[in-house]
Every structure is written in C-alpha cells, then in structure tokens.
Amino acid sequence: MIDSASHSDTKGRLRKSHDEQTPTQRALGLLVRREHSRKELARKLTARGVEKGEAHTAIDKLANAGWQDDARFAEVLARSRAEAGYGPLRIRAELATHGLRGEQIAAALAACEMEWSESASALIARRFRSASLKVPKQRRKAIDFLLRRGFASADAFAAVGSGGDASGGDWDGAE
DSSP: OOOHHHHHHHHHHHHHHHHTOOHHHHHHHHHTTSOOOHHHHHHHHHHTTOOHHHHHHHHHHHHHTTSOOHHHHHHHHHHHHHHTTOOHHHHHHHHHHTTOOHHHHHHHHHHHOOOHHHHHHHHHHHHSOTTGGGSHHHHHHHHHHHHHTTOOHHHHHHHHHHHSOTTOOOTTSOO
C-alpha cells in the first residue's frame, strides 16, 4: 500500500524537477515532440516563464547543434499542409506567420514537389460529383472552396472545368 504522505512528496519532487529545467531543456522538450520555428519556440518558452533573452540564447544553442532548423520546419509544415489538400497561397501565408523569410518559404514549397493544378483537380474529384459541376452554382461553390484552400484562381478554374464539362461552361453563374 502506498503511504499518502510519500505519494504527495513524490508528486512534489516531480513538479519541482520540472520547474528546475533550463530554458534549453524546455526548448528541447518541445522540439522532440515536433518541429518548431524559432518564432514559435520563443513564444512558447516565454509563455512558460522563460525570459526573452534566455529563450533566444537557448534557441540559438539548439539551432547551432542542429536540433532547431527553420528550413526543416518550413519543409515539414509545407509538405503536411499540401498533403492535407491546401494550396500554395495558404501554405505561404501560414509559413509567413512563423517569421520565415521569403527564400525559406519558396524553398519549402519547392521541396513539396507538388503539381498544384493536379492537387486541386484531385481535391475537387474527391469533394464534388462531376455531374454536379455542370450546374453553375455548384461550379462556383467548387471554385470558392479551392480559393479558400489557397489555390491560385487559374488552378481553381482549371480543376473545376476538368471536373465538369470540358468546355468549362459559363463561369459567371448564369446559364
């Protein structure tokens, strides 16, 4: 049988050791779960009570050791979002919110090796019946869906045109 006094003492020791973690240990704990951008890691560390300067020092240390890499983070996030059916415009915007530079974002999108027009067509094929795309209102819904997902308008129109009649029909919603 567990003595309640020793059980609470054990809990206290576990909690105390967690509080005594260095900023580097805390950052590493976050990085072993998944990739993080420098900006995201700094935000999470400061939210956990680490001073801003200490957080940046810890992140620099981990980056120099190869544990944190914005380029790797960008590639992982871009590939994940592309596989989930998001387009390049939305992925680019999300990567920018992580404080990544333009060349890092471009490299991450290139690393996806996605044919965005094919991705848009596949998404429409899964989401809409091709017969329904002959109706202008449904075509508009399909195009709006792709635009919200971050596909370029040319890819959206092409995907819906290939999903419906080959001519593309009347795009302004009137028949």
